[in-house]
Amino acid sequence: MAVLLRRLAGHVARGFVMILVVTTISFLIIRNVPGDPLLARYQKLVEQGMAPDAAQRAVEALYGFTPKGGLWEQYLDYMGGLAHLDLGQSLSVPGTGVSTVLFSAAKWTLIPVLAGTLLSFLVGVVMGVYAAIKRTGVLGDLLAISGSLLHGVPQYVLALLLGAIFTTLIPILPAGGTADIVIDPGFTADYIGSLVQHATLPVVTYALAGYGGWILAMKSSVVTVLGDDFILAAELRGMKRSIIFRYVARNAILPLFTILALSLGLLFGGSIFIERIFNYPGLGLMLIDSINNRDYSLMGGAFLLITTAVVVANIAADLLYTVIDPRVRSGGEAA
Amino acid sequence: MSATIVPEAETGAAAAVRRNFWRGVWRVMRRKPSRMVGAVILVVFALMGILGPMLYPDPLPRDTSALYAPPSLRHPFGTDFEGTDVLALVVTGSRYVLLTALVTAAITVVVGAGVGLFAGFRRGRWDTVLMRFTDMKLTIPGLPLLLVLSTVWKFTGAVEMGLVLGLLGWGGVARAVRSQTLSLRERGFIEAARGLGLSTTHIVGRELLPGMAPYIAMNALIAVTGAVYAQVGLFFLGVLPFEANNWGVMLNLAVFGGGALTTTAALPYLLAPLLAILLLTLGIVLVVDAMDEIFNPRLREE
Numbered sequence: 001m002a003v004l005l006r007r008l009a010g011h012v013a014r015g016f017v018m019i020l021v022v023t024t025i026s027f028l029i030i031r032n033v034p035g036d037p038l039l040a041r042y043q044k045l046v047e048q049g050m051a052p053d054a055a056q057r058a059v060e061a062l063y064g065f066t067p068k069g070g071l072w073e074q075y076l077d078y079m080g081g082l083a084h085l086d087l088g089q090s091l092s093v094p095g096t097g098v099s100t101v102l103f104s105a106a107k108w109t110l111i112p113v114l115a116g117t118l119l120s121f122l123v124g125v126v127m128g129v130y131a132a133i134k135r136t137g138v139l140g141d142l143l144a145i146s147g148s149l150l151h152g153v154p155q156y157v158l159a160l161l162l163g164a165i166f167t168t169l170i171p172i173l174p175a176g177g178t179a180d181i182v183i184d185p186g187f188t189a190d191y192i193g194s195l196v197q198h199a200t201l202p203v204v205t206y207a208l209a210g211y212g213g214w215i216l217a218m219k220s221s222v223v224t225v226l227g228d229d230f231i232l233a234a235e236l237r238g239m240k241r242s243i244i245f246r247y248v249a250r251n252a253i254l255p256l257f258t259i260l261a262l263s264l265g266l267l268f269g270g271s272i273f274i275e276r277i278f279n280y281p282g283l284g285l286m287l288i289d290s291i292n293n294r295d296y297s298l299m300g301g302a303f304l305l306i307t308t309a310v311v312v313a314n315i316a317a318d319l320l321y322t323v324i325d326p327r328v329r330s331g332g333e334a335a
Numbered sequence: 336m337s338a339t340i341v342p343e344a345e346t347g348a349a350a351a352v353r354r355n356f357w358r359g360v361w362r363v364m365r366r367k368p369s370r371m372v373g374a375v376i377l378v379v380f381a382l383m384g385i386l387g388p389m390l391y392p393d394p395l396p397r398d399t400s401a402l403y404a405p406p407s408l409r410h411p412f413g414t415d416f417e418g419t420d421v422l423a424l425v426v427t428g429s430r431y432v433l434l435t436a437l438v439t440a441a442i443t444v445v446v447g448a449g450v451g452l453f454a455g456f457r458r459g460r461w462d463t464v465l466m467r468f469t470d471m472k473l474t475i476p477g478l479p480l481l482l483v484l485s486t487v488w489k490f491t492g493a494v495e496m497g498l499v500l501g502l503l504g505w506g507g508v509a510r511a512v513r514s515q516t517l518s519l520r521e522r523g524f525i526e527a528a529r530g531l532g533l534s535t536t537h538i539v540g541r542e543l544l545p546g547m548a549p550y551i552a553m554n555a556l557i558a559v560t561g562a563v564y565a566q567v568g569l570f571f572l573g574v575l576p577f578e579a580n581n582w583g584v585m586l587n588l589a590v591f592g593g594g595a596l597t598t599t600a601a602l603p604y605l606l607a608p609l610l611a612i613l614l615l616t617l618g619i620v621l622v623v624d625a626m627d628e629i630f631n632p633r634l635r636e637e
Contacts, residue, residue: 269476
């Protein structure tokens with residue numbers, strides 16, 4: 001337990017530094033955007049007859065820091081705001097805090113990403129075992145090549161192909177949005193059905209994008225375990241194949257849990273394409289919209305939230321691995 | 336320092352080793368026809384990038400009477416919103432994509448291998464600092480960072496784009512090269528070289544690098560593929576100004592201009608660049624598969 005806590009502390013510290021770096025990047029970008037939106041806003045408000053300090057307060061509310069004062073002062077202002085989750089006001093959705101906009105978008109990313117990742121994990125792991133057992137045959141080759149190909153192809157190609165097939169050629173699935181606008185949101189069968197229908201293409205794209213990685217990882221993991229001495233010993237003892245197989249699968253799947261959490265984080269970053277293509281209002285689409293609308297405070301916030309998701313996923317990956325693999329734990333205790 | 340005098344016999348041996356290596360490459364390539372297919376695909380793409388734009392007149396001819404024309408013998412992938420042949424757009428657009436890839440590859444290999452070798456060979460404090468930095472680069476999600484950077488930094492030219500992608504993308508190669516260096520430096524032949532008092536440059540350049548070259552190449556190829564996709568993706572998302580014809584611009588115009596995800600008219604315009612990306616991926620995947628076997632002799636014994 002103590003080891004676990006020590007590991008956790010180290011990861012949290014590293015994750016914190018990470019987030020600090022990312023907020024600094026977004027602060028510097030908001031600050032250095034060509035044309036300086038802060039100063040322009042401030043000057044416009046003053047020109048419109050607002051008192052300088054009132055204008056300053058207004059701009060401060062918009063961006064989370066005052067345009068006056070030294071760079072260091074502004075930076076501290078911005079960080080201070082962040083500490084109580086105040087990311088400033090959104091510029092494109094007036095009167096709404098950036099955090100409010102972001103948290104309402106987060107669920108549209110979180111749920112499809114989770115669903116797609118778990119789906120691809122289950123299918124990919126099973127197929128990976130097959131690919132490992134049949135690795136010298138044609139089936140194994142085909143599985144491996146399909147895995148490499150799906151792993152190599154960018155997500156947007158998958159999304160565009162699926163979209164072209166299922167919304168244009170055989171229009172059986174909706175092209176975008178989260179649900180039919182004519183259906184009132186609520187806990188009704190119609191609305192939930194519509195939600196599921198609209199989520200199908202994004203989820204399937206996430207699943208296909210992840211599947212290739214799983215099949216390859218599981219295949220190499222199984223092949224490695226098959227070469228281990230204890231498997232050979234079990235075989236020599238004449239143990240039943242099905243039991244040997246349980247040994248193999250249990251040991252081979254362990255390293256994959258780390259990748260599971262990591263890939264969750266990656267998909268958060270990659271959700272941008274899928275959300276843009278299927279017009280799905282999650283964090284990625286929010287980031288694109290904020291860039292197109294030059295809504296710099298929202299942009300900084302979306303970037304921060306995506307990175308935080310990645311960092312959290314990384315920490316979870318490592319902890320998960322420590323919990324499920326006793327070898328790592330005892331190794332840590334011995335050290 | 337001084338010109339090394341290499342005995343005749345040693346050069347002969349080295350040449351033989353090299354010859355054997357290339358023979359091994361040939362054997363690996365020949366064993367599965369798919370690998371040859373991969374190599375051929377890559378060669379075709381390279382030729383397309385070099386010669387493609389010369390095959391067509393510079394402003395591509397427009398046929399305003401045939402907007403979004405369906406595929407035909409004259410236009411195998413139809414025409415776009417201005418009546419320009421889609422196939423011509425894909426072919427001429429490949430240069431931008433591949434030139435970026437080339438620049439990215441160069442930076443990824445030089446910086447990634449350099450950092451990886453240095454960190455792995457020196458170890459100690461430098462290693463820790465460099466790897467922390469690398470890890471950080473690897474953790475920050477690349478695409479969102481690129482999007483955010485694109486608001487302050489207009490990287491639109493192919494070379495400039497390759498530069499940005501290369502500088503953001505060397506982390507993976509550095510990590511891979513470092514771990515390889517760490518395992519190689521403990522081997523007998525490196526220890527022997529150190530015992531003989533050979534210089535570090537000699538050990539790294541003549542003893543370490545040659546064995547790792549295919550490995551570096553493989554990792555670089557993977558990094559470059561990622562960079563090509565990121566580039567096409569950025570243009571597709573429409574956050575960069577459309578300065579030149581390239582596949583990402585085509586995808587963007589087909590989906591968000593032509594409505595290819597709702598009507599069939601612009602579908603060939605969407606599918607042509609997608610097909611090009613898929614083929615390029617296939618070529619790279621098949622070649623990486625072959626490189627994997629060349630590099631990892633254990634796979635060969637199967």
